[in-house]
Amino acid sequence: MKKLFSIALAATMALSLAGCSGNSTASTTAAADTKAADTTAAAADTTAAAGGESTSSYEPSGTLTIIVPYAAGGGVDLGSRLLAKYLSEATPVDVVVSNVAGGGGTVGAADCLKYDADGSYMLALNPSPTYVSTKDKPLTFDILKDYEFAAIMVQDQRLFVTSAKNTNFQTVEEAIEYGKANPGKFNIGCSGTGNSAYATAEEFLEKTGIEGNVVPFDGSSEAKSAVLGGHIDVAVQSLSDVSSSMNEVTILATGGEERFSKTPDVPCMTELGFxxxxYVTRGYAFKAGTDxxxxxxxxxxxxxxxxxxxFLKEADSLGLPIVYMNHEEAQEDAKTEMATYQEKFGDK
Structure with a gap:
C-alpha cells in the first residue's frame, strides 16, 4: 500500500550544491561517522520471489554506494544524498553517493551493471522514456530485466519555470504570445534527451503551438542555471530542482492534470486548456540476481x-514529495510506466 506523506512546502531555503556535467563521477560520503565493516544487523526472514535466491537473513556490512545517473545538484541527487544520510544512521553501513552522469541517465545505469549483484551498489532509477531501447537509440540493458526495484521514494510533478527577471513574460499566456511572435527562437530546456523531461518539453511546444526548440542539458541543475542566466526561455524542472531558488524563478505552470498540492497557487497546464x-517517479533498484x-x-x-x-522535514525543505512504495509495489509501478513509454516511444 502506498504511504502518502503530505508535507507543507517551505517557501525558501538556502542550499548550494556544486554542479557537475558530462560523464563524470563524483563520490560523497553521506554518513558523518565511519562504521566498522564487520558490523552486522540481521534482517527479518523473507521469502520474496523477486531477485536472486533468497537466504533466511541478511547481514549488511561495509559500504552501500548509491549511483545517481545525473549531475549533482538536481532533484534525484538531492533526494539520494538525503536518503544516504538517514540510511547511514539507520543501518550499520556507510551509504555514499556517486554521480555518474550522461546519456540522460543511461550511462550511470549501464555503469551500475558492471558490479557484482551483492547489494553493494544501488541505482537511483526513474522509469522513463530514456530506458526505451529503439533502433535509433539501442541500449545494452533493459531496466525491467536487468534491475529489481527496491522502492519508490518520490512522486513529483513537472514544472515549467522561467527566470523571475525575465522581462518577456511571467505567465504561460505571455510565454505563448512571446513564442508565437518569435517563431523558431523560443528555447525550452530540460535534463537529457529521450526521457520524460524531454517529452514534457516537446509536449509543451506541441500543445501551446509554439514553434521552438528543446535544448537538452546533462542535468536539471544545468537547465536551471541556463534559464536563470537568460540563455533559454523556459526550463522543465521538478520542485526539488528549484526549491533552493524560489526567489529567482517564476513557476509558470505545473504539468499535471490537477494543481500540485505543493504549489496550490500555480495553475496546471490542463486547467489552462493544454x-x-x-509526473516524475523516483526510485532505487539493485542489479537483477541480487538476493x-x-x-x-x-x-x-x-x-x-x-x-x-x-527526514520528512528535510525532504519538505528540499521540495521532495515523499510517496513510498515497497519492493513489490515499486516493481508493478515501474512495469506500468515502462509499458506506457514503450507504447509511446518504442519502435512501431
Whole structure:
C-alpha cells in the first residue's frame, strides 16, 4: 500500500550544491561517522520471489554506494544524498553517493551493471522514456530485466519555470504570445534527451503551438542555471530542482492534470486548456540476481526512513514529495510506466 506523506512546502531555503556535467563521477560520503565493516544487523526472514535466491537473513556490512545517473545538484541527487544520510544512521553501513552522469541517465545505469549483484551498489532509477531501447537509440540493458526495484521514494510533478527577471513574460499566456511572435527562437530546456523531461518539453511546444526548440542539458541543475542566466526561455524542472531558488524563478505552470498540492497557487497546464499528465517517479533498484533478502532489507529500511519525522522535514525543505512504495509495489509501478513509454516511444 502506498504511504502518502503530505508535507507543507517551505517557501525558501538556502542550499548550494556544486554542479557537475558530462560523464563524470563524483563520490560523497553521506554518513558523518565511519562504521566498522564487520558490523552486522540481521534482517527479518523473507521469502520474496523477486531477485536472486533468497537466504533466511541478511547481514549488511561495509559500504552501500548509491549511483545517481545525473549531475549533482538536481532533484534525484538531492533526494539520494538525503536518503544516504538517514540510511547511514539507520543501518550499520556507510551509504555514499556517486554521480555518474550522461546519456540522460543511461550511462550511470549501464555503469551500475558492471558490479557484482551483492547489494553493494544501488541505482537511483526513474522509469522513463530514456530506458526505451529503439533502433535509433539501442541500449545494452533493459531496466525491467536487468534491475529489481527496491522502492519508490518520490512522486513529483513537472514544472515549467522561467527566470523571475525575465522581462518577456511571467505567465504561460505571455510565454505563448512571446513564442508565437518569435517563431523558431523560443528555447525550452530540460535534463537529457529521450526521457520524460524531454517529452514534457516537446509536449509543451506541441500543445501551446509554439514553434521552438528543446535544448537538452546533462542535468536539471544545468537547465536551471541556463534559464536563470537568460540563455533559454523556459526550463522543465521538478520542485526539488528549484526549491533552493524560489526567489529567482517564476513557476509558470505545473504539468499535471490537477494543481500540485505543493504549489496550490500555480495553475496546471490542463486547467489552462493544454491537457497534460507529466509526473516524475523516483526510485532505487539493485542489479537483477541480487538476493531477495538484500532487496527487501533495503526496501524496508527506505520505508522506515520515509516515516522518520526529521527526514520528512528535510525532504519538505528540499521540495521532495515523499510517496513510498515497497519492493513489490515499486516493481508493478515501474512495469506500468515502462509499458506506457514503450507504447509511446518504442519502435512501431
Amino acid at each position: 491537457p497534460m499528465a507529466q 531477495s533478502a538484500i532487496i527487501n532489507y533495503w526496501s524496508d529500511k527506505i520505508g522506515e526512513v520515509c516515516e522518520n519525522e526529521a
